[in-house]
Amino acid sequence: MQGLLNTERLFSMPTPIWYYDMSLFRRTVDAAVKAAEANGITIHYSIKANSEPRILEYMKGKGLGVDCVSGNEVKYSIEQGFDPAKIVFAGVGKSDEEILYAMKAGIGSFNCESLEELVVIEEIAAANDLRANVSLRINPEVDAKTHKFMTTGLEMDKFGIPKKDMARVVEILLHSSHVNFKGLHFHIGSQITDVENVFTNECISANGIVAFFEENGFPVENIDLGGGLGIDYYNPDSHDIPEFELWFSTLRERMKLRPGQKLHVEPGRSLVGQCVSLLSRVIFVKEGENKTFVILDTGMNDLIRPALYHAYHKIENLTASSERLMVYDVVGPICESADVLAVDRVLPVTKRGDILAIRSTGAYGSVMSSSYNMRNPARVVFSDDL
Numbered sequence: 001m002q003g004l005l006n007t008e009r010l011f012s013m014p015t016p017i018w019y020y021d022m023s024l025f026r027r028t029v030d031a032a033v034k035a036a037e038a039n040g041i042t043i044h045y046s047i048k049a050n051s052e053p054r055i056l057e058y059m060k061g062k063g064l065g066v067d068c069v070s071g072n073e074v075k076y077s078i079e080q081g082f083d084p085a086k087i088v089f090a091g092v093g094k095s096d097e098e099i100l101y102a103m104k105a106g107i108g109s110f111n112c113e114s115l116e117e118l119v120v121i122e123e124i125a126a127a128n129d130l131r132a133n134v135s136l137r138i139n140p141e142v143d144a145k146t147h148k149f150m151t152t153g154l155e156m157d158k159f160g161i162p163k164k165d166m167a168r169v170v171e172i173l174l175h176s177s178h179v180n181f182k183g184l185h186f187h188i189g190s191q192i193t194d195v196e197n198v199f200t201n202e203c204i205s206a207n208g209i210v211a212f213f214e215e216n217g218f219p220v221e222n223i224d225l226g227g228g229l230g231i232d233y234y235n236p237d238s239h240d241i242p243e244f245e246l247w248f249s250t251l252r253e254r255m256k257l258r259p260g261q262k263l264h265v266e267p268g269r270s271l272v273g274q275c276v277s278l279l280s281r282v283i284f285v286k287e288g289e290n291k292t293f294v295i296l297d298t299g300m301n302d303l304i305r306p307a308l309y310h311a312y313h314k315i316e317n318l319t320a321s322s323e324r325l326m327v328y329d330v331v332g333p334i335c336e337s338a339d340v341l342a343v344d345r346v347l348p349v350t351k352r353g354d355i356l357a358i359r360s361t362g363a364y365g366s367v368m369s370s371s372y373n374m375r376n377p378a379r380v381v382f383s384d385d386l
């Protein structure tokens with residue numbers, strides 16, 4: 001594992017640990033910002049992926065905005081010092097309280113996901129004598145070619161306004177005196193690896209939808225194409241920085257922009273995924289009937305991705321003393337059969353007390369953790385502090 005500093009000190013600490021390689025984190029954000037600037041794109045970091053204040057501080061300093069999906073995410077982002085005008089707020093089920101809070105806070109725009117929500121935003125704004133900036137999230141009906149739990153832009157998905165409702169949306173907008181129509185929003189899914197093809201398809205669909213609104217008298221100022229850029233879970237060291245330039249240049253080349261229109265994106269995973277490893281101690285190596293289990297002090301309580309999506313995370317034994325390889329099932333301590341981090345994984349001979357690194361856990365890792373079985377949260381260690 002690259003970027004591991006002061007291992008003696010690190011390995012003497014209690015585990016499990018979310019270990020942040022801050023140098024890689026900064027290089028990743030810098031690469032994204034450079035590619036975004038080169039292509040005239042504004043980034044709103046999708047804070048749901050990881051909300052650690054230390055990383056937010058750096059992103060804020062680089063001028064990023066935030067993509068939120070709950071009132072608490074909006075509130076937290078503002079508390080962390082982000083400019084409310086750079087906050088966008090999506091989500092299929094915003095409560096009245098969340099809508100009013102975000103409206104009063106003066107967020108950049110609501111990414112409105114249904115006709116019903118649009119009507120409620122207008123009502124709440126009118127009742128409070130406020131105006132709300134609204135972008136409409138239209139379901140572009142594009143296949144992200146990713147895990148079925150991570151697609152959001154197909155007809156069957158719950159997200160966004162169905163294309164069939166676009167004419168009705170225009171009708172509602174015409175009668176909404178407290179809504180400023182700011183633009184359109186799309187997000188087709190997460191962990192997209194067929195970058196050029198999938199995002200080209202997104203742009204083809206988005207171009208048609210933008211044209212529809214402009215032809216109906218609603219100029220589209222902001223075009224937000226969502227997040228979704230995948231990371232390489234199999235080769236985190238040789239492919240540590242995701243393909244921001246390919247993603248952004250595809251969007252810029254494929255979107256037919258007229259003067260005055262701005263492109264926005266909402267990356268989460270690609271900015272933070274690779275820079276964190278979950279370090280864990282081996283409690284037991286247990287010989288089962290026909291399997292050998294490596295039992296760790298971390299499991300689905302800290303990292304639920306393998307249990308929830310059968311997600312692959314590379315695992316390394318950082319303290320192995322033998323070169324000999326063995327096949328193991330790597331499991332956690334939780335009383336659930338799904339608490340399995342890896343099946344039939346080849347590792348160097350592993351023993352009680354070894355420290356394993358579960359790689360690429362910066363996105364949707366700690367934010368999705370729980371205290372199930374009354375377990376303590378994993379501690380956080382930054383490379384900068386070692």
Ligand code: LLP
Pocket residue numbers: 046049067090150187189190191226227228229266267268269270305363364
């Ligand atoms: N924008 C919207 C509206 C989203 O729903 C999401 C993610 C993003 C942006 C950021 O997408 P990203 O760049 O991270 O792909 N828990 C799953 C991923 C769920 C993604 C939810 N939405 C996982 O662990 O893989």
